[in-house]
Amino acid sequence: MTANPLADNDHFERDYMIVNALGVLDNPNAPRSSATAGQLVQTGEDITIDARTLAEAHASGLTAVNITLGYVMGDMDPYEHTLHDIAVWDTILRDNAADLVKVRTAADLHQARRDGRIGVIYGFQNAVALGDDVTRVDTFDRLGVRVIQLTYNQANALGDGSMEPRNRGLTPFGREVIQRLNDRHLMVDLSHSGERTCLEAARISRQPVSINHTGCRALTDLPRNKTDEELRLVASRGGFVGIYFMPFLDSSGHARAADVVEHIDHAVNLCGEDHVGIGTDGPVTAIDDLDAYRADLAEQVARRREAGVSATGEGDDVYPFVVDLRGVDQFHELIRLLEQRGYRSERIEKILGKNFADYAERVWSS
Known part of the structure; x- marks a missing residue:
């Protein structure tokens, strides 16, 4: 197992739990990586979990990550593709059992941290695989899927995504799916959803819901960001909001680490x-070249x-990441910036992972 050098870094004196509510485990510099090969659809077979991937994930301090698997877009059969992708990821985890472990419960997050392994949370970024x-x-x-995001940017059978101009909200099937997700104690993720879809889902769900990767529209008025009303409602019902390291945090598309801190602070x-x-x-792992x-691009x-x-906000010259907050030191740097902002260690601990773990306890263990 790759050693985790947290004690060697000044900003990790507290040995924080770090849970990435939506992220990627991959070496994007590998030939078959989606990022390198320019593929539109990423699957488990496009992922490279090599020695560098594992070493840098450990060195970053990462405790667990919610990955995207299954159908998001493309012309393949959504259900069959998703079943296949789950099987591929099961193989990845089995082949790297010394470093990676599937997360099914909130207790698994804490166990992964104690064991020095990285927890992998199976999640969808589109619920199209449900069909009807x-x-x-x-x-x-x-x-083993634990997070289901209702929509991607476009509309689907459950509701409207953030780029659907009609903003019609949930469909009857979408409402039925939310109730079933509640019954099975799975996370309802409202990232990428349209505003009405998000508000309606948060109101009808019997369990707290999440927006696992977003920004604040009050700061940057783009459809992928959430309004204050959406953010406040999700939180008021015991939910979780994850801020992304994405270009949508600045209207120019060239977001910086300082923008990430501003959006975290607003949230x-x-x-x-x-x-x-x-x-x-x-x-x-950062793109090298x-x-x-x-x-x-x-x-x-x-x-x-x-x-x-x-x-809206994607562009030919817009990187889909924050250039000065990437790579193995991204969480170390975020801690440093939050400390500069005056955040005490207890609050930083919550933002880095404790809040997600507590939210998982409320949903997965209820």
Whole structure:
């Protein structure tokens, strides 16, 4: 097992639990990586879990990460593709059992930390794989899925995504799915959802809901960010809000680490310090050659637009990450910036992972 050098870093004197509410385990520099190959759809078979991936994940201090698996977009059969992707990830975890472990309960998060392994949370970023059969929630539950995001940017059978201009809210099937997710104690993730979809879901859910990766629209008025009303409602019902390290945190698309801190601070002031965390939407291992990546970026953006899944704020010259808050030191740097902001260690501990773990306790263990 790769050693975790937390004690060697000044900012990790407290040995924080770090839970990324939406992230990636991958070496994006590997030839088959989606980021390197310019693929529109990422699957478990496009992921490279190599020695560098594991070493840098450990060195970053990461305790657990909610990964995206299964169907998000594309022309494959959503259900069959998702079942296959779950099987691929099960193999990845089995082959790397000394370093990685599947998370099914809140207790698993704490056990992973004690064992020095990285917890992997199975999550969807689109519920299309459910088709029109609500009982598939039960199937995915049995297979270890713990987070189901209702929509991606576009509309689906459950409701409208953030880029659907009609903003129609939940469908009857979407309401049925939420009730089934509640019955099975799975997280209802409202990232990427339209405003009405988010508000309606938060109101009808019997259990707290989450927005695992977002920004604050009061600071940057883009559809992928959430309004104060959405954020406040989710928090008021015991939910969780994760702030991403994404370009949508600044209207120019060139978000910086300081913007991440501003959005975290706004969310904390609005939602309270017990309901805010991080969902970076990116890997720990950084892309090494940004010039080469920039050459592929325009093609990737064009393909997303053609597929109808892009969001306002994406652009040919817009990296899908925060340039000065990436790589193995990203969490160390965030801690330093929050300390500069005057955040005490107890609040930082909550934001880095404790709040997500507590939210998981409320949902998965209820």
